[in-house]
Amino acid sequence: MTLIDTHAHLYWDSFKEDFDEMIQRAADAGISTIINVGVDIEKSQVALDQTKNTKWPKGLSVYSTIGIHPHEAIKYGQTIHDRSKFVQEDIIKLEEIYRNNPDRVVAVGECGLDFFQNNNDNDHNSYKSHNFYNLQIKLFEAQINLARKLRLPLIVHCREAWDETLEMLGDQPAILHCYSGFPHTTQYIIHNTNFYVSFAANITYPKNEYLREAAKILPLDRILLETDSPFLAPQSKRGQRNEPSAVAEIAQLIADLKGISLEEVAEQTTNNAKKIFNI
Numbered sequence: 001m002t003l004i005d006t007h008a009h010l011y012w013d014s015f016k017e018d019f020d021e022m023i024q025r026a027a028d029a030g031i032s033t034i035i036n037v038g039v040d041i042e043k044s045q046v047a048l049d050q051t052k053n054t055k056w057p058k059g060l061s062v063y064s065t066i067g068i069h070p071h072e073a074i075k076y077g078q079t080i081h082d083r084s085k086f087v088q089e090d091i092i093k094l095e096e097i098y099r100n101n102p103d104r105v106v107a108v109g110e111c112g113l114d115f116f117q118n119n120n121d122n123d124h125n126s127y128k129s130h131n132f133y134n135l136q137i138k139l140f141e142a143q144i145n146l147a148r149k150l151r152l153p154l155i156v157h158c159r160e161a162w163d164e165t166l167e168m169l170g171d172q173p174a175i176l177h178c179y180s181g182f183p184h185t186t187q188y189i190i191h192n193t194n195f196y197v198s199f200a201a202n203i204t205y206p207k208n209e210y211l212r213e214a215a216k217i218l219p220l221d222r223i224l225l226e227t228d229s230p231f232l233a234p235q236s237k238r239g240q241r242n243e244p245s246a247v248a249e250i251a252q253l254i255a256d257l258k259g260i261s262l263e264e265v266a267e268q269t270t271n272n273a274k275k276i277f278n279i
């Protein structure tokens, strides 16, 4: 039995101390592939370099992605230059990373829209401003276009912006990472076969019954598994650092919810990931 963690950030500082042990635990848990996801230009390059320069255990393949996270949109508001031009310059840098290593880079992302508002934010916090929303939309649009141009799937981060996100995506093949959609969004997604839904450990949290419902009704051939390591530890390890081996726990939960075997979940989600990432 093999599993694929379709979303991890292996270059994060919190992995430095015990990196080899952490990777070995992933291999021991049956992880065959990890997608090492970039969140800005520098980290997209770092993710790729790590993918190329690390000696991975036998049987484990690691690929990377190129993307700019919606939280990064804020920096495009701090320039007096033409913002579209500034975004476009960075998109060209992402494209260069891909062009130099087309065999290793398998997706554009993570990118998307994050309209979540923290109640602790004060009024001056720019995350709340329409300007910031507009910058996010510009940045996301540019990455959708890049994915189309390079014929790569998109890894989408979406928080409290489902209507806008799904409208912008159109028929672009996309992975809805760390899925958090409510039932009406899930219904829409079921009918749009270009979308894969990637479940992370937030599906194990007690309050998220609606996500367990989504896993029950979504066809298995549209589901992917991920950890978003080092973030988002499962309920059993909440508050701790997360790591790719925990993807097995999510696979088991989906098997239980659907009343099918762990092996079936592993086999189908592995096939799904290979298909969408073309690996």
Ligand SMILES: [Zn+2]
Pocket (backbone or CB within 6 Å): 007, 009, 037, 110, 228
């Ligand atoms: Zn992530």
